Amino acid sequence: MNYQIRTEGQYTVIALRGDVDLHHSPKAREQILKYLGDQCHVMVDLADVAYIDSSGIASLIEGFQLAKQHKLQFGLVGVSEPAMQVLKLARLDRVLPIHQTISGMALVSIR
Amino acid sequence: MTIDNPREPAIEIRDLVTHYGERKVIDGLNLSVYPGEIMAIMGFSGSGKTTLFRQMLGLKKPTSGSIRILGKDINTLNSKDMYDVRRQIGVAFQGGALFSSLTVAENVELPLREHTKLNNQTIRIMSRLKLEVVNLSGCENLKPSELSGGMLKRVALARALIMDPRLLFFDEPSAGLDPIVSAELDELIIQLRDAMKMTIVVITHELHSAFKIADRITIIDKGEILITGTVDEVRHSSNPRVQNMLNRKPREERVDADAYMDRLTGAAP
Numbered sequence: 001m002n003y004q005i006r007t008e009g010q011y012t013v014i015a016l017r018g019d020v021d022l023h024h025s026p027k028a029r030e031q032i033l034k035y036l037g038d039q040c041h042v043m044v045d046l047a048d049v050a051y052i053d054s055s056g057i058a059s060l061i062e063g064f065q066l067a068k069q070h071k072l073q074f075g076l077v078g079v080s081e082p083a084m085q086v087l088k089l090a091r092l093d094r095v096l097p098i099h100q101t102i103s104g105m106a107l108v109s110i111r
Numbered sequence: 112m113t114i115d116n117p118r119e120p121a122i123e124i125r126d127l128v129t130h131y132g133e134r135k136v137i138d139g140l141n142l143s144v145y146p147g148e149i150m151a152i153m154g155f156s157g158s159g160k161t162t163l164f165r166q167m168l169g170l171k172k173p174t175s176g177s178i179r180i181l182g183k184d185i186n187t188l189n190s191k192d193m194y195d196v197r198r199q200i201g202v203a204f205q206g207g208a209l210f211s212s213l214t215v216a217e218n219v220e221l222p223l224r225e226h227t228k229l230n231n232q233t234i235r236i237m238s239r240l241k242l243e244v245v246n247l248s249g250c251e252n253l254k255p256s257e258l259s260g261g262m263l264k265r266v267a268l269a270r271a272l273i274m275d276p277r278l279l280f281f282d283e284p285s286a287g288l289d290p291i292v293s294a295e296l297d298e299l300i301i302q303l304r305d306a307m308k309m310t311i312v313v314i315t316h317e318l319h320s321a322f323k324i325a326d327r328i329t330i331i332d333k334g335e336i337l338i339t340g341t342v343d344e345v346r347h348s349s350n351p352r353v354q355n356m357l358n359r360k361p362r363e364e365r366v367d368a369d370a371y372m373d374r375l376t377g378a379a380p
Contacts, residue, residue, distance in 0.1 A: 001211075021275070022227055022229070023275070025229075026229065026230075026233075028148070029230075029233065040205065042137060051308075053275035053307075054237045054240050054241065054272075054273070054275055055229060055233055055237060055275075057237075057240060058232075058233045058236035058237045059233065061236050061240075062232060062233070068336060083192040085305060085306035086306050086307065087302070088306065089238050089302055089307070090244055091243070092245055095168070096264075
């Protein structure tokens with residue numbers, strides 16, 4: 001897995017790429033918690049995620065909870081089909097804010 | 112996760128022969144299970160399926176033949192390489208095999224605490240996630256003695272899934288469960304294959320369950336494979352032993368009078 005950080009509007013976008021698995025998810029978690037700790041609104045871009053396991057999903061849940069505590073915005077964007085299947089397995093597609101794009105976020109929320 | 116080559120079997124068994132003492136229980140068995148496939152292994156009691164199950168897990172060595180799991184011949188591996196293979200395998204045993212002194216959450220978390228360096232919060236979320244997936248949310252603090260048979264089975268499955276294995280073995284998922292829980296487990300097995308791209312081997316007696324979930328079914332009798340095929344191929348098999356199993360007909364075996372008397376009197380064959 002690798003990742004890229006970019007800014008879009010008010011959001012810090014953490015774009016994850018490749019396999020977010022037991023070996024690599026601690027890196028993703030570290031980035032998510034770091035930017036939320038810096039009081040940034042965070043979007044995690046999962047468009048190029050080929051595989052995500054439960055440790056990766058756990059990092060997203062932790063980010064979501066932390067954002068709620070800090071009254072920050074947190075969501076997922078461009079979720080790839082493999083990642084969406086794993087989210088659906090745990091019914092998290094009904095819980096986590098999921099958006100198709102950041103630019104039209106308010107309009108295309110598919111929660 | 113390495114993308115599996117769909118042509119390279121996740122499990123490849125060649126010319127497997129196994130004895131208990133003098134008695135041959137597996138006789139020249141060949142079987143391949145492909146990545147992303149749900150394979151149901153069926154057979155009468157004493158057919159050899161539990162022995163085969165134990166051998167696929169590396170718990171019993173065969174007399175001869177080979178078993179390759181995720182590309183590795185498990186009977187020639189050193190302990191470190193075998194450990195690497197086992198980290199990629201999840202096993203849900205029939206009776207649960209839970210630690211009675213640990214809570215449900217502690218049982219489910221155990222593989223992560225033993226085999227990873229993940230932080231405590233991630234481990235806790237992962238175990239609760241798996242308990243959600245098996246419909247056991249809120250049971251984290253119960254002890255195994257406080258659970259029903261169906262709940263024990265689901266905790267065992269949650270523990271088997273906690274490392275997100277590439278290969279899942281599930282021994283008798285439906286045995287002793289009510290029809291609703293059994294149907295939910297069947298559905299979950301299919302979802303796991305689809306979402307996690309798992310290869311799943313299910314040992315089962317339940318025809319209905321096997322027909323619902325399996326991509327292919329293998330029926331074993333007396334240590335031999337009677338048939339390996341799709342649900343339709345198995346249903347329409349012309350093999351009378353297969354049809355006996357499907358139609359729950361008792362076996363009618365030829366009686367060798369001399370051998371029978373020898374067995375009763377303890378005379379040498």
